[in-house]
Amino acid sequence: MYQYNEQDQTLVEERAAQYRRQTEDFLKGELTEDQFRALRLRNGLYIQTHAPMLRIAVPYGLLNSKQLRKLAHIAREFDKGYCHFTTRQNVQFNWPELERVPDILDELASVQMHSIQTSGNCMRNTTSDPLAGVAIDELEDPRPYCEIIRQWTTLHPEFDYLPRKFKIAVSGAQLDRAATQLHDIGVHLVKNDQGETGFRILVGGGLGRTPVIGQVIRPFLDKQHLLSYLEAILRIYNLFGRRDNKYKARIKILVKETGLDKFSELVEAEWQQIKDGMELSDARIAAIKAHFTPPAYDTDAAQDQSLATQLSANPAFATWYKYNTAAHRVPGYRAAFISLKAPDSPPGDMTDTQLDAVADLADRYSFGQLRSTHRQNLILADIKQADLFSLWQALTNLKLATPNIGTVTDIICCPGLDFCSLANAGSIGVAKEINEALDDLDYVHDIGDVKINMSGCMNGCAHQSVGHIGILGVDKKGSEWYQITLGGSSENEAAIGERLGPAVARDEVTQAITTILDVYVKQRQEEESFLDMVKRVGITPFKERVYADH
Ligand code: HEM
Ligand code: SF4
Numbered sequence: 001m002y003q004y005n006e007q008d009q010t011l012v013e014e015r016a017a018q019y020r021r022q023t024e025d026f027l028k029g030e031l032t033e034d035q036f037r038a039l040r041l042r043n044g045l046y047i048q049t050h051a052p053m054l055r056i057a058v059p060y061g062l063l064n065s066k067q068l069r070k071l072a073h074i075a076r077e078f079d080k081g082y083c084h085f086t087t088r089q090n091v092q093f094n095w096p097e098l099e100r101v102p103d104i105l106d107e108l109a110s111v112q113m114h115s116i117q118t119s120g121n122c123m124r125n126t127t128s129d130p131l132a133g134v135a136i137d138e139l140e141d142p143r144p145y146c147e148i149i150r151q152w153t154t155l156h157p158e159f160d161y162l163p164r165k166f167k168i169a170v171s172g173a174q175l176d177r178a179a180t181q182l183h184d185i186g187v188h189l190v191k192n193d194q195g196e197t198g199f200r201i202l203v204g205g206g207l208g209r210t211p212v213i214g215q216v217i218r219p220f221l222d223k224q225h226l227l228s229y230l231e232a233i234l235r236i237y238n239l240f241g242r243r244d245n246k247y248k249a250r251i252k253i254l255v256k257e258t259g260l261d262k263f264s265e266l267v268e269a270e271w272q273q274i275k276d277g278m279e280l281s282d283a284r285i286a287a288i289k290a291h292f293t294p295p296a297y298d299t300d301a302a303q304d305q306s307l308a309t310q311l312s313a314n315p316a317f318a319t320w321y322k323y324n325t326a327a328h329r330v331p332g333y334r335a336a337f338i339s340l341k342a343p344d345s346p347p348g349d350m351t352d353t354q355l356d357a358v359a360d361l362a363d364r365y366s367f368g369q370l371r372s373t374h375r376q377n378l379i380l381a382d383i384k385q386a387d388l389f390s391l392w393q394a395l396t397n398l399k400l401a402t403p404n405i406g407t408v409t410d411i412i413c414c415p416g417l418d419f420c421s422l423a424n425a426g427s428i429g430v431a432k433e434i435n436e437a438l439d440d441l442d443y444v445h446d447i448g449d450v451k452i453n454m455s456g457c458m459n460g461c462a463h464q465s466v467g468h469i470g471i472l473g474v475d476k477k478g479s480e481w482y483q484i485t486l487g488g489s490s491e492n493e494a495a496i497g498e499r500l501g502p503a504v505a506r507d508e509v510t511q512a513i514t515t516i517l518d519v520y521v522k523q524r525q526e527e528e529s530f531l532d533m534v535k536r537v538g539i540t541p542f543k544e545r546v547y548a549d550h
Pocket of ligand 1: 048165167182208413420421
């Protein structure tokens with residue numbers, strides 16, 4: 001894991017001190033609401049429905065146990081005893097007091113964390129594959145490149161005020177677990193015909209009110225040009241991106257309006273001017289890579305005989321193993337998901353007690369590290385198979401072992417009306433209702449891979465447009481309605497879901513979802529997944545059943 005050097009540490013401490021002075025000036029009345037707004041947003045502090053909301057950056061989702069304990073402490077001392085993991089692998093606190101946020105930032109700085117660039121029109125936290133470094137389908141660990149991008153983006157003076165926010169995701173695996181096609185820039189590690197590893201660069205993806213899938217702007221970029229090429233794209237965006245209309249300001253609109261060919265030409269011309277001065281040397285890449293060397297794996301881990309016995313003796317453990325663990329590149333190890341989707345808790349939420357306990361589990365079983373995922377769960381990436389049973393028992397006691405990863409109850413959900421001042425409709429309550437209706441685990445497992453994503457408004461924080469089933473809260477004359485889409489995906493075959501029909505009323509959402517699942521179960525062919533079936537039959541059979549009673 002990357003460790004801050006002296007410069008990094010000074011930077012976050014000075015930033016926290018600066019924000020403390022700004023907060024004090026505001027509290028003394030020396031800054032207006034408007035003046036302060038611009039300053040607080042630069043530190044990830046929003047004002048929400050009930051209270052401020054503080055967003056904390058988790059670079060590429062990687063955390064250590066010390067940082068997790070600090071989040072537990074903040075949850076306990078400065079908030080209401082819990083925090084929220086977001087689809088951008090970040091953490092949000094929903095109830096901090098504005099006066100105490102500077103103290104929180106000091107606490108964060110003490111464990112190499114911060115809130116810099118977690119909101120505002122700047123380059124945001126770079127996200128990545130939560131299985132980076134351990135995935136079996138990985139070409140190369142993407143995290144060193146994420147870290148290089150993190151250092152380049154942090155307080156980059158030229159890109160501090162872009163037309164709109166800007167998000168970059170990096171993946172090094174065959175299966176895209178980082179939704180790279182739905183980011184302003186997607187970076188994918190690939191091999192060229194000569195067998196060299198470099199990057200495929202995508203541009204112009206994004207969610208929100210106009211969801212767009214990114215296009216390949218460069219099929220292969222040599223590693224040494226990563227930053228210069230990204231810089232060239234950002235410059236063109238900064239120069240030509242629209243600033244007159246916030247809804248047309250994202251790079252996806254610029255790429256669409258300019259056309260990919262013309263946009264690429266502009267980028268190419270800019271790049272030619274800067275590429276030689278901004279090369280990433282092999283030494284620099286190697287120095288950052290040295291922070292991500294594999295931990296000291298037990299080379300005898302695969303000799304263990306206990307797992308097979310435990311699996312056959314304990315069906316509940318076997319179910320958890322099947323759904324909540326993933327293959328690991330080192331024999332005798334698995335990556336274990338921590339499900340933040342227990343039926344009775346809001347998706348992505350974690351209490352201070354759970355945070356502390358999971359920090360202990362990370363120390364005991366997984367080299368003191370863990371990762372947040374873009375589906376709002378956590379992963380302990382390096383669990384010896386001999387430890388899985390005890391880990392499962394511990395997680396079960398913490399209510400963190402619901403065996404539903406990748407199933408229909410592993411719902412992504414934004415805070416919606418419960419917290420967000422932009423929301424049109426509630427989402428946490430709806431997720432709970434769907435969960436209650438699907439309380440039969442056998443049925444849930446039989447349905448298999450169905451991803452439900454639900455946002456409380458068209459900003460799309462929960463990626464509803466790329467959910468296999470997307471649910472979007474819309475406001476109709478002051479009441480809550482929900483638009484359903486089918487067939488979206490954020491993985492390799494990325495697609496924007498198709499609208500099922502007119503929005504349904506709040507009390508009909510759960511019924512609509514169970515009906516959709518019922519149509520799938522009845523009409524699927526053998527092993528056919530939900531997504532494959534939607535591709536095969538289209539939305540009509542679903543539509544007919546859902547609206548049959550109308
Ligand atoms: C509660 C406070 C929040 C506010 C005020 C907020 C605000 C917004 C806004 C205004 C947008 C649209 C931006 C645009 O289209 O240019 C947006 C998009 C987004 N937000 Fe949030 N958000 C909040 C919470 C969250 C949470 C909890 C998550 C994760 C669960 C999240 C993740 C995202 C993502 C992934 C997008 C779409 C990115 C894209 O357009 O490419 N946000 N948010
Ligand atoms: S999707 Fe809308 S309601 Fe949900 S968090 Fe984002 S801005 Fe708020």
